[in-house]
Amino acid sequence: MGFDPRSWARTPSPGRQVTCNIDSLLAENEALRQEVLQLRQQLAQLQTRGFRSGVKPSRPEETTGPSPRITVEQVRRWGEAMADHPRWSALRVGTSLRQPDTLVFSGLRGLIEERRRHGQAPRADLEQELNRRSPGLGTELRQALRGPQSKARLAVKAAFALYSVRAPEWLNEAPMRVVDDLLDRITRLEAAARTEQQAQQHTQRQRQEDKQEQTRRQKQNARQQQTQTKQKQQRHQEEQRQTHRPPAENRVGMDRQRAEALDLLGLRWGASREAVKQAHRRLVKTHHPDRGGNAASFQRIHAAYQLLIA
Numbered sequence: 001m002g003f004d005p006r007s008w009a010r011t012p013s014p015g016r017q018v019t020c021n022i023d024s025l026l027a028e029n030e031a032l033r034q035e036v037l038q039l040r041q042q043l044a045q046l047q048t049r050g051f052r053s054g055v056k057p058s059r060p061e062e063t064t065g066p067s068p069r070i071t072v073e074q075v076r077r078w079g080e081a082m083a084d085h086p087r088w089s090a091l092r093v094g095t096s097l098r099q100p101d102t103l104v105f106s107g108l109r110g111l112i113e114e115r116r117r118h119g120q121a122p123r124a125d126l127e128q129e130l131n132r133r134s135p136g137l138g139t140e141l142r143q144a145l146r147g148p149q150s151k152a153r154l155a156v157k158a159a160f161a162l163y164s165v166r167a168p169e170w171l172n173e174a175p176m177r178v179v180d181d182l183l184d185r186i187t188r189l190e191a192a193a194r195t196e197q198q199a200q201q202h203t204q205r206q207r208q209e210d211k212q213e214q215t216r217r218q219k220q221n222a223r224q225q226q227t228q229t230k231q232k233q234q235r236h237q238e239e240q241r242q243t244h245r246p247p248a249e250n251r252v253g254m255d256r257q258r259a260e261a262l263d264l265l266g267l268r269w270g271a272s273r274e275a276v277k278q279a280h281r282r283l284v285k286t287h288h289p290d291r292g293g294n295a296a297s298f299q300r301i302h303a304a305y306q307l308l309i310a
Helices: 022-052 071-085 106-117 127-135 137-144 151-173 176-246 255-265 273-288 293-310
Strands: 095-098 103-106
Touching: 071 137, 071 151, 071 176, 071 273, 095 106, 095 137, 103 106, 103 176, 106 127, 106 151, 106 176, 127 137, 127 151, 151 176, 255 273, 255 293
Parallel strands: none
Antiparallel strands: 095 103
16 A cells, blocks of 8 residues: 555665655555555444444435426417517418328418428428437427417427427527518418419319310210211121122012012012011111101002011
8 A cells, every 4th residue: 555665776866865764654654554444444334334224325316417498388488479479360270181182281280290291301290300400309399388289389389390499599589580480481381382282173173174085085986986887787788688689580480579579678589577577667667658758669668568478
């Protein structure tokens, strides 16, 4: 314990003399060592007595963390200061409603949501964004705003969404300017939202009109194709009748009246009774006097039908 002067060199360096008494230093060093040993023994005895009596040794008081930067009282003062603004009544709580194709922003709620979506981390909420910029700030704000949401609380929250970590400075020094900035930003935000909504409505109407026009063209093309197909079938049937119907004067062994009746109805030799009936109905609709047809032609058609059906 202590410094042992015996470790010094026996012979002093040239030009230097030792002026201390070696024996006195050794004696003083030994006395100090004995005193330290006694103090250690006393400390051990005190600790032993404390454990036996059940008294726990005292601990140093735990140091509390730093005081919060944002408190409930501070939020209340900020809200009251902003409420003194002449245009405070024009500041609306608003909403942020998600529609099928757009997100409609309005008021303080819309401003908070809009700032979150256009921040560096769109998926993070305001608390996470503030904690990222200043550790603990977002958590303190959430705890200070805990409770029923009021217009003043939302205004404070919107100020943090607008100014981020500099919001306390602005709220303390210029609360009136904060209200002006909030009103200006909300006005521009709502105007942009209306413009975007109108543009999307116009686009939606244009899509509906294009779809209706496309449907109309498809139906028109389908009708034209049906008409062309029907005309083609009719021409083919007429060609078939003209091809397979020999002239009446060249038919050997045929009954002349029956052949003329078949010619009149537009049928071939050997046509069935059902074919005769269908041809008769078709020609009657065309040559009936009530429909502007010739009575003589109608009578000849009816007589031919009676001859073939008998």
